[in-house]
Amino acid sequence: MSEHVLQVGVIGTGGMGTRHAHNLARAMAWSRVVAVMDLDTARASAVAAECGARVYDDAEALIQDPQVQAVVIASPDPTHATLARACLAAGKPVLCEKPLATNVQDAQAVVAAEAALGRRLIQVGFMRVYDPAHQDVKQVVASGQIGRPLLFRGYHVNRNPDHTPRTLAEVIVNSAVHDIHSARWLLEDEVAQVFTQHVPWDAADPASCRLLALQLQFERGGLAFIEVNADSGYGYEVTAAVVGEQGAVESQALRSPAVRMDGVRGQAVEPDWLARFDTAYVREVQAWTQDVLAGRSSGPSAWDGYVALAVADAAIESARQGRPVPVEVMAKPKIYG
Ligand SMILES: NC(=O)c1ccc[n+]([C@@H]2O[C@H](COP(=O)([O-])OP(=O)(O)OC[C@H]3O[C@@H](n4cnc5c(N)ncnc54)[C@H](O)[C@@H]3O)[C@@H](O)[C@H]2O)c1
Missing domain, CATH: 3.40.50.720 (NAD(P)-binding Rossmann-like Domain)
Structure with a gap:
């Protein structure tokens, strides 16, 4: 152009x-x-x-x-x-x-x-991938200083002021896709299988979701644990951590200053993604x-968007079957390298 x-x-x-x-x-x-x-x-x-x-x-x-x-x-x-x-x-x-x-x-x-x-x-x-805290983690992993990455740990906590119930599919497709992409980006590997467990929002409705725990296994053997809380009750937080063969790296959860007052040392938690990821x-x-x-x-890319949804699809199926499910993807078109 x-x-x-x-x-x-x-x-x-x-x-x-x-x-x-x-x-x-x-x-x-x-x-x-x-x-x-x-x-x-x-x-x-x-x-x-x-x-x-x-x-x-x-x-x-x-x-x-x-x-x-x-x-x-x-x-x-x-x-x-x-x-x-x-x-x-x-x-x-x-x-x-x-x-x-x-x-x-x-x-x-x-x-x-x-x-x-x-x-x-x-x-x-x-x-x-444009967040400075995530880029710091990426830089440490890419430098090789913590050795071969073995595990991604993603912590994703949503504030839900109206306590609006969410379905398992929504939490996976709308929220966990971010963490799935972060895991692929930081481990530079593809997900082979996924195992889903969740705490339903309503105990009588297993298709609802209050808290999601995904366990991923990657093609080269690495693992990922992803926790998505649909209603933290306190604020919005996202952290990404990678454990390597010689060390580990974790992003800082909070950007606010630590304030000591009245016998308490406190740090404000951001209310939502617009503040956290500004x-x-x-x-x-x-x-x-x-x-x-x-x-x-x-x-x-659109390929990244598609793969995240292939993992999400397997995650939904894993919850249905109650066991790990393999992730199946189409052949990668040449334009995606
Ligand atoms: N990348 C991120 O961090 C991030 C964060 C929040 C939301 N999102 C995504 O952004 C999108 C919007 O989310 P939001 O939080 O702004 O939601 P929102 O509800 O605040 O806004 C959605 C807007 O779309 C309008 N709308 C509804 N149907 C429409 C249609 N058919 N055509 C055009 N407009 C229509 C609504 O009137 C509303 O103004 C969603 O897909 C959401 O998943 C991404």
């Missing part, structure tokens, strides 16, 4: 889409938000006014707008696969929020469509827009 300023359209202007729109409009000089779309047009209009963008009430019309050179998909999970394919059909690069789809079949269809196109246009919103979201769109302008792709 020869232009020096990338003109972006944002689909979905809830919490995540608004943050992306603000970052695209304000965090760098080389991108502009020219169009926004949301079923809630009042919400879209508010973001459009802040960014100087036009408002659509139809996602396909936004994608087809000739002024829109690239698209951010931040509408609800079930819309992602269809919209990502519409962007592929229009030949427009897209930052698609995770998950790439809500099931592995739809994700596979997106990968097949991109492979048929012959070039990568999709980046999936696994933004933890830097990661800025870096994510900075890297994505630079890549699009340069005509290259370096972020998490």
Whole structure:
């Protein structure tokens, strides 16, 4: 792309889409938000006014707008696969929020469509790879100083102020996909099998989920433990740890200063992902827009989005069967290296 300023359209202007729109409009000089779309047009209009963008009430019309050179998909999970394919059909690069789809079949269809196109246009919103704390862990692992990585441990704790019950499939497909991607990224290996255990939200409904524990085995023998708490009761936290043959590394959970007062040493816990990953979201769109302008792709791919869902699918099946389940993936198309 020869232009020096990338003109972006944002689909979905809830919490995540608004943050992306603000970052695209304000965090760098080389991108502009020219169009926004949301079923809630009042919400879209508010973001459009802040960014100087036009408002659509139809996602396909936004994608087809000739002024829109690239698209951010931040509408609800079930819309992602269809919209990502519409962007592929229009030949427009897209930052698609995770998950790439809500099931592995739809994700596979997106990968097949991109492979048929012959070039990568999709980046999936696994933004933890842009988080400084995660990058520090990656750097230690990649340097070789802790030796061969043997185990990933992911701790993912959600605040759920309304205590909204969640299903097992939602917790796996919407939340644990982040940790599955982190495990693959840090261990640089693929998941061979998965074993799922969970504490149901409602003891009478095994399809509900209060707390999820995933145990992964990788192709080269490494392991991962992933804990996702759907309602911490205290705040939002994510940590990533890797145990190696000669040492171990773990990200710091909290960025707040330690305050000592009234006989207590305390540290504030962030309320949600927007606060915890604020830097990661800025870096994510900075890297994505630079890549699009340069005509290259370096972020998490549609393949990464698909594989995370293949693991998620096996995890759901493991819960159903009550035993470890192998992860099956399609042959990797050449465009993903
Ligand atoms: N990467 C991350 O860290 C991260 C964090 C939070 C959410 N997400 C993802 O971002 C997406 C949005 O999440 P959110 O927290 O902003 O949700 P949200 O509920 O705050 O916002 C969703 C918005 O989409 C709009 N919408 C609903 N149906 C639509 C449609 N068919 N077309 C266009 N807009 C539609 C809603 O009106 C709402 O404004 C989800 O896919 C979620 O999984 C990613």
